[in-house]
Amino acid sequence: MNILQELRGRLHSVLASKVEDADRFAAMLTPSQNPEFGDYQANCAMPLSKQLGKPPRDVAADLIAELDISDLCEQPEIAGPGFINFRVKTNFLQQQIDQVSQSERLGVEPVAEKQRIVIDYSAPNVAKPMHVGHLRSTVIGNALYRILSFLGHDVTSDNHIGDWGTQFGMILYGYRNFVDQAAYEKDAVAELSRLYRLVNRLGEYHQTVEELPGLEWKLSEAEQAVNDAEATVEQDDKRGKKQLKKLRSDLESIRASVKKAEGLVAEVEQDAELKKLADAHPEIHTDARKETAKLHAGDPENRQLWDEFLPACLEAMNVVYRRLDINFDLTLGESYYQPQLASVVEELKSKGLAEESQGAMCVFLPEERAPFIVQKQDGAFTYATTDLATIRYRVEELKADTILYVVDARQGDHFQMLFKTARKWGYDDVALQHVSFGTVMGKDGKPFKTRAGDIVGLGDLLDEAISRALGIVAANDDAKPNGAELDDAARARIAEIVGLGGIKYADLHHNRESDYIFDWDKMLAMNGDTATYMQYAYARICGIFRKAGVERETIRNSDQSIQLGHDAERALAFQLLRFDEALAASAQEYRPNFLTNYLFETANTFSTFYDKCPVASEEDEATRLSRLKLCETTARILEQGLSLLGIKTSERM
């Protein structure tokens, strides 16, 4: 039973006879912020006071008088201006926790209204190896997939990989002109990725060389503007000062881009080899795009190369996914929709949504500054077109009720336009949701750059995490009071669980909306609010079972009912009963961090219990069994909860 929901329901039925929007007021019943105010609190009496024309405390008293909750709670108390505080009866907790301890689903009821949900996440670009920037979408998306599935929804994960865009043209161009055949045969993916970076770099070089004079001119303009403003702005001219400041910051950003451009050019020019290549390929930028266009147009040679490259690229991605224990129901990349794109544009045209502008087919949306381009001047389709085709497919073939896009917040504008266009196009029943997340920043507070070169690849990141974890696992094992108990194989296995768990958890426990700073040490720290803390709590529970010499199965089937005599026992039972609440909140907002918070609190509450209440050595048999049951339920909730985040546990650490 979801106690919060139950209480809200009871309050709702009282409110319904008094006000129209009972839902809104019932929702004001929330968990208490502070234990001294009980377990739950209702805050609705104050706002109702106006509507009902009574002092809030009187409103609260009226509500309490009509509320039928004596089976769940002690007599509610009115506090402060009109808060109603609820304290759940311990014998009710007892009866509930007994049920949950027997329950396969740990007290979590499957949703009443099952939805068909497609989750679009991870979606790496096959041309570039996966790096730390891909982590968030992958980890958050997979957690949502697991949570929504567990709640009983019909969920399909779809990896919408980038296998058909401009970046593939670069690979094709690179392969044609620069391939090192021996390297390609040895490690195709590494070589292709080198080729991609090379072509990209040379293209950028030429573009930069072309743009640099313009940039420098802009720089001198900006310098002039600042000088002029400095000369004319009066001391007390607030507006002028503000403008001056703006000009200065413009100047700084232009200066930075000039510096960056010069650096880029210098890097190529100082490298004789690179310079030679650059001179030999002056049109590389457009030529690479032509390769893309040829591929799209069905050029047999490019198609053949594509067919050859793709499996290797996919396999490289799958290596990482296997390590992360992630798999997809579908992997329908951009290329899958390629045959459908022309018809998308035709439909948009025939419905009068798309029109030609400057040689491109565009959908113009009111309130949007830029057009939504569905076909470029050169005839190529864009990701906008692909995304529209994908929506059509997911609604018509997959019968999706909801589509979630777990994608970087920087693409927010794109999704705004995509969703608006889709609705106008006729897909207005499906719920389209951009589950956006913030940028991963470096320690300097600046975003990771995709092509900076010194970015850690995802594979290396995982290796590093596991090797650090191994050090800690070994040190901890060596320090055990009764001597080490793990052999090398076990240590290695646990290090993997701890290392990967640490990485996933570091990402999931942030509010996904905010940017966060990527920090090796924090991510792999083995104490505090980390996956390790919960994994450790789980392992300690398993240690209790070993010590007590009982099987978990036996504990679960015992008919000893759970007793909550000690504060720590009551607190733990109450916490365990709120698993349902945490999952519901997490699913409602598509925010795994609600679940990580819950699990951290659960492990914390358990650790306190562990400290205060002996289990295996408890002499009173009923108490001992009761506590074993509490432990067993805690273990299952930690295990299940972590598993919904894609994090594993070990019985020994």
Added chain:
RNA sequence: GCGCCCGUAGCUCAGUUGGAUAGAGCAACGGACUUCUAAUCCGUAGGUCAUAGGUUCGAAUCCUAUCGGGCGUGCCA
């Protein structure tokens, strides 16, 4: 220029949709291992919630302005 997001303890972050005395984790300080794993627990200290106004019973949360940062902004995805 326009649009979106952000500013909370020394650091990294929460804050359940407007609720009571703003919370965690690191780092600091002080306690707790002959007893189920001290990867732990208990306690202390640390705050003008960027700033200034406003809305109301009540604001970190909503509105306005200012300051500071990030991102995006017609053919990359």
